[in-house]
Amino acid sequence: MSKNNRSVPEGTRDIIFSEAKLEREISERLAAVFEAAGFSEIRTPAVEYYDVFDYPGQAISQDEMYKLTDSSGNLIVMRADNTTPVARIAATRLQSERLPLMIRYCQNVWRISRGYSGRRSEILQSGAELIGAGGLKGDLICLSLALDALRSLGAEYKLELGCVGYYDALIRSLPLSDEEKSEVRRYVDAKNTVKLAAIGRKLRGSDASKGFDRIRRLPLLYGGGEVFKEAEALAHDNEGALGALAYLRGLYDALCSAGFGDRVIIDLGMVHSIDYYTGTLFAGYIEGAGEPVLRGGRYDNLIDNFGRENIPAIGFAINVSLAADALRSESEPEAAPDVIIHFGGDDIKEALKQADMLRRDGLRAALSCFDAPAQTIDFAREHGIKKAIIIENGDARTVETGKEAE
Incomplete structure (x- = not known):
């Protein structure tokens, strides 16, 4: 019987050397952006009771969760x-x-990747949540932070902006079952015009036919400020849809006046499959990534599920793993040490002293594991280490290996 002791589970991967460095650098950039804006760090357990995620409109289907028993x-x-x-946490430890x-x-999230989708099951996310701030001002604070976060990644970026209220008002008027509405939502969000x-x-000739024609056009409502005129005509006399649209226009105009007009795109076909969103929705893209690296929105009812009611909230998460994949071709390879120090068994004290002095000067100094100086020098040349310090019987000499990493 074969064993799986030489591989990793589907959807996971080993992150090594320059890949790990790039993910760390991205995480540090994002942390600096969030910290500068006054956001404080928390960490939550890698495992939670299933009940935490079991609520109406739950974020992740139970079929996608890794389940265990304690x-x-x-x-x-x-x-x-x-x-x-x-x-x-907002409803419990931070309630006062x-x-x-x-x-x-x-921190990481884990989601089961079905079949051979190529999606990761283990994803590193960096995010920010603004809890207790509703309305236009809260949205603007969060959206401007999201734009700053995207900019910090160092690639060309765009932010798509939508509003679930517009879609909800249109779909609410249709005589469809909850299952049918869920199916329609998935197809609208995926821009699957064929489905x-x-x-x-199928609905042709039914009471829902005319209203559904509006839904079919949502994936096409994409672009700049010109989208609003077409969307108003599509909503016609639906007051809920018109109200949501007016709010979204105010948000878009405010972002444009703040200098983000060339970065923001209106997308009324973005409705997200996560049901806890209640208003503003947004997704961020960077060059090189074929899907959003950032997703977020307003979730004014989510905290109710944990016993603290009427707390508005908005936030977003950046998929650091996906961003790293997009940026990898432009990243620098992992740098070789500047110096390698060879020492005999009795020279460890001097070797550590030399290494400490070099490291204090900002150099990367590695200690050699080899027994013979020639082995250390060969290793340095093979790995692009430009200098070797050889310590023998208390005496030190420097060898210029003369080769840089390619």
Whole structure:
């Protein structure tokens, strides 16, 4: 029987050397952006009780969760989403803190990747949550932070902006089952016009046919400020949709006046499959990534599930793993040490002294594991280490290996 002791589970991977360095650098850049904006760091357990994620409109389907049982037989899951544990903390440990809460994090989530989708099951996320700030001002604070975070990644970027209220108002008026509405939502968010057209044909001649024609056009409502005129005509006399659209226009105009007009795109077909979003939605893209590296939105009802009601909130998470994949071609390889120090068995004290002095000067100094000086010099040449210090019987000499890493 074959063993899996030489491989990793589907959807996971080893992150080594320059890849690990790039993910760390991205995480540090994002942390600096969030910290400069006044957001404080938290960390939550890698495992949570299943009940934390079991609520109406839950963020992640239970089929996507890694499930375990603890020693008492309780069902627990690997952290599948970061916003939900933050909401739990806001309703429990931080319930006496004055609002708003400005929270940041950088930690993994685990989601089962079905089949051969190529998606990761283990994802490093860095995010920020603004809890207790509702309305236009809260949205602007969070969106401007998201734009700053995208800019810090160092690649060309765009932010798509939508509003779930517009879609909800249109779909609410249609005589469709909850299952049908869920299916339509997935297809709208995926911009799958073929599937939407097929549903439209099934509804032809029914009471829902005319209203569904509006839904079918949502993926096409994409672009700059000109989108609003078409969207108003599409909403017609639907007051809920028109109200959501007016709010979104105010938000877009404010971002344009703040200098973000060339970075923000309106997308009324963005409705997200996560049901806890209640208003503003947004997604961020960088050059080189084929899907959003940033997703976020307003979730004014989520914290209610943990016993603290009427707390508005908005936030976002950046997929550091995906951002690193997009930026990898432009990243610098892992640098070789500047110096390698060879020493005999009795020269460890002097070797450590030399290494400490070099490191204090900002150089990368490695200690050699080899027994013979020639082996150390050969290793230095093979790995692009430009200098070797050879310590023998208390005496030190320097050898210029003369080769840099390619």
